[in-house]
Amino acid sequence: MTGTRKIILMGIFISLSVLLQIVENIFFPPSTPLRVGIPNIVVIIVLDMFGLTAALFLSLARVFIVGLVMGNFLGVPFWTGLAGAVFSTVVMRMVINKSPELSLIGVSVIGATVHIWCQILVIYFLLVQNEGIFNLIPWLWLLSVMAGMITGYISLKILQSPLFLRMGFEIRKSNTDLISN
Numbered sequence: 001m002t003g004t005r006k007i008i009l010m011g012i013f014i015s016l017s018v019l020l021q022i023v024e025n026i027f028f029p030p031s032t033p034l035r036v037g038i039p040n041i042v043v044i045i046v047l048d049m050f051g052l053t054a055a056l057f058l059s060l061a062r063v064f065i066v067g068l069v070m071g072n073f074l075g076v077p078f079w080t081g082l083a084g085a086v087f088s089t090v091v092m093r094m095v096i097n098k099s100p101e102l103s104l105i106g107v108s109v110i111g112a113t114v115h116i117w118c119q120i121l122v123i124y125f126l127l128v129q130n131e132g133i134f135n136l137i138p139w140l141w142l143l144s145v146m147a148g149m150i151t152g153y154i155s156l157k158i159l160q161s162p163l164f165l166r167m168g169f170e171i172r173k174s175n176t177d178l179i180s181n
Contacts, residue, residue, distance in 0.1 A: 010046070010054060017042040017062045018069070025070055036147045037112060043089060044108055044155040052093040059085035080122045084115035104159070108152025112144040 020039040028035045039062060047055035063081045067073035092111040095102060120140065124133050158164065 006050065006054075010050075010058065013042050013046050014058055014061045014065075017058060018065050021062055021066045022069065025066070037115065037151055040088075040108070040111065040115075040151045041155045041158070043085070044092070044104055044111070044151065045158060047089065047092055047096070048104060048155070048159060052090065055089050055093070056086065059089050076123065076126055079126060080119040083118040083122045087118045088112070088115040103152070104156045105149055105152035108155060109145050109148035112148030112151070113141060116140045116144040 017039040020042065024035060024038050043055050043059055043062075046058050060082075063078065063085050064073070067075075067078040067081070070077075072078050088111040091114045092107050095107050095110050099106075117137075120133060120137065124130075
């Protein structure tokens with residue numbers, strides 16, 4: 001893939017993830033834990049297509065742009081989003097490297113779990129400093145597993161779509177065995 005094509009695709013992916021984040025923020029404000037993480041679909045796709053550096057760049061760009069657009073730059077939603085985005089992206093890449101047989105659904109579930117843990121820790125240290133917040137972990141973990149399954153499934157179906165296959169991207173073997181077209 002040429003550098004120009006990759007730059008164009010990354011611009012499209014960043015724009016799409018920012019749009020999806022803003023739409024999700026409209027329906028599910030940043031203060032609610034009941035979020036699916038729809039923009040993470042784009043992160044997972046970029047992580048699978050281009051690797052860690054591109055996925056981290058996309059995640060950071062999205063968090064900064066959305067923080068500026070939504071007016072919460074350097075506020076608690078910004079820091080929770082930043083911590084969750086960075087750590088979940090890094091952990092998902094580590095999981096892909098260590099367990100290549102794991103599908104994107106499993107990778108996404110792990111990423112969603114790491115994301116919610118990071119958010120709870122940031123909220124604990126920046127906002128509440130009360131151990132009672134950790135009582136939410138079982139419920140938030142359950143929600144993050146379900147969200148990870150949803151975003152992983154959608155990511156996988158997009159990567160298996162004829163559009164992406166025509167673009168010449170290779171799909172990891174574990175992702176082709178999981179779901180038949």
